[in-house]
Amino acid sequence: MAMMFRFSLNRYSANELMTQALTLANYARFFSDPFYLGVLGKTIAVAMISTFVALVLGVPAAYFLARLSAPRLKSALILLTVIPLLMGNSVRTAGWMVLLGDRGLCNAILIFLGLTAEPVRILYTGKAVLIALVAAILPYMIISLQSVLEGIERVYEEAALTLGAHPATMFRRVLLPMLMPGIFSGSLLCFILAMNAYATPLLIGGPTFQMMAPLVYQQLTKVFDWPFASSMAFVLMAVTIISVVLSSVFVQRRYGRV
Template structure:
């Protein structure tokens, strides 16, 4: 993510023996990541081109794109991909709308509680998706807080079904991704000079105009970075759809897991994994291009 920070670091002129030192410093980590990450990815891709005999539950060595064809020709699977993309887009939009005010307040506050605000935002990130899903289960269950409160107030008679629906999944993933969006936006807004906003105000711009003409364009790099991060995370969500969506609700990441563990169909599971990665990266690149064309205009 901060590859740019790496690339712009101070650079010193070359001295004798430096090449050797540099290699000794960098080689162990590089070799480790190559063996433990690149090689496995290469193997997974190779597996995704293999055949699978369903009757014997056995993988047969081959070079075929049958698994990829199977995914895109079966409406069952394309529907799951469609659901995943749709949910990811909705979640990302909701995170941007909900996250911007919080990011702005966090960036601009002079309060000594700023660190507390940041810790409260970061803490849930580290608590794990399963635990946070548990919280939503307590709220949305049939005897949960939400239904018990509404019934107590006499607003409804029967509990509303939220658990194990798409609604629960969307609500859950928004809560998971919101901190990432907030932290990304906050760091960018912080780097925008407060004086620019004041200038817009003193020239008579109402707050909304200031936001639209000054803050939004200046914060665009952060908005783009946060949106992309949020979208990628939503596309790959596993624990939240698994726990809040129930067994009948399907998204891509649980589907990969299911193909590997329940069906033992490694070639097809591998193919779905690569389709998930490619679609995510592809949509991200398209969004980037559209944005850059707009910015160039």
């Protein structure tokens, strides 16, 4: 880490790996170029949207798993949730490329249902990246929420409903505050994974949909500008840490210590 930070302060030279002079030119180049700022903003937006969608989908799925009374069925469903995590990220991404391609399963279903006469362009778009990212981080969200819900006794929900609370009110006033540790840890983990995603935006988004991690790799291996690649990596890490700290402060002030 220290060596990478030292590289980020380096002056680019095709003949020298490490120069003696220290400079902030790489950081100035990043923050003065609208292209790189746009890629950073897009990365943050994609990470936030995918985390939010994973949370919306993960809460009911985790609640169903936690309240399921059949032990064998629960174990089977949890296993199905965890299995994607045992596969390599590149393998999962390749599967999504097959599904979302012009001749993939998704387009075949759309054509079969008569919703479109020709294949719809899904692959190599921002929507495809969001779909694949949500699928990649959703198991982490479900596991985080389900583990917390398992420790919440159902008597609290039953008491609120018995006293006349609407299910939505019960969730907001009773279940949500107790679920905040799982929401925070799951959202934190999903946001970090989405911010630093490499294979998914590279393979699913293609060359037209740039995110920070593939751009760092491109600068490192194709342009061979190690100082600028190091500065980009540190900017990505700093933005991720700042986002995590700010969200942690907000959650602690809003819901207390989680």
